[in-house]
């Protein structure tokens with residue numbers, strides 16, 4: 239039996255502005271910093287002793303992991319970062335306002351892009367595309383992806399493709415730790431965690447559209463030796 243805790247990063251600066259974030263590297267907002275600290279305190283109350291941490295290569299998830307573990311008194315545990323735990327790449331939607339997009343393309347289309355299992359967003363044209371928001375220009379990709387083969391780097395993803403790139407990491411790293419009885423914490427993103435939850439909880443392609451994961455609310459799974467879910471608790475402090 240092992241414990242898996244998944245926590246979505248706290249509110250990012252772009253979450254606060256209601257912008258499609260995806261792989262654009264934004265920081266936590268002040269609210270997000272507090273959410274991450276609160277999540278750490280909630281976890282401290284559970285007394286779970288972690289053996290290993292995983293996170294993405296995006297700042298908002300890394301900041302969250304560190305704030306959570308600091309509050310929880312376990313900042314010292316081993317941690318590993320991987321692009322495979324990144325948010326879903328939102329392609330050409332990145333940097334656009336979600337409400338403006340719904341006005342332009344309609345609520346249904348935007349809902350399909352955001353929550354369907356297999357509808358792709360409009361894709362980026364190439365790896366050099368940048369996005370400018372409030373006078374600041376952000377790269378779609380930078381040197382942190384230098385070692386990733388180009389044919390594995392997405393120019394836009396639906397949840398299905400996100401799941402397909404998360405799974406090798408789950409199989410090679412995370413599930414092995416859990417099967418060895420280690421307690422694991424993952425700080426990642428709304429859609430990379432929806433993908434993992436789909437796999438862990440065996441949620442159907444249709445039902446996954448209804449799963450929302452809130453910023454900074456740790457999901458605690460007790461898993462048996464086959465990594466089947468024995469219990470699931472969402473810590474919200476409310």
Ligand SMILES: O=C(O)[C@H](O)COP(=O)(O)O
Pocket residue numbers: 257258259260325328352427428429
């Ligand atoms: O990338 C983003 O914009 C969010 O973190 C997740 O967005 P969603 O809820 O629209 O999928």
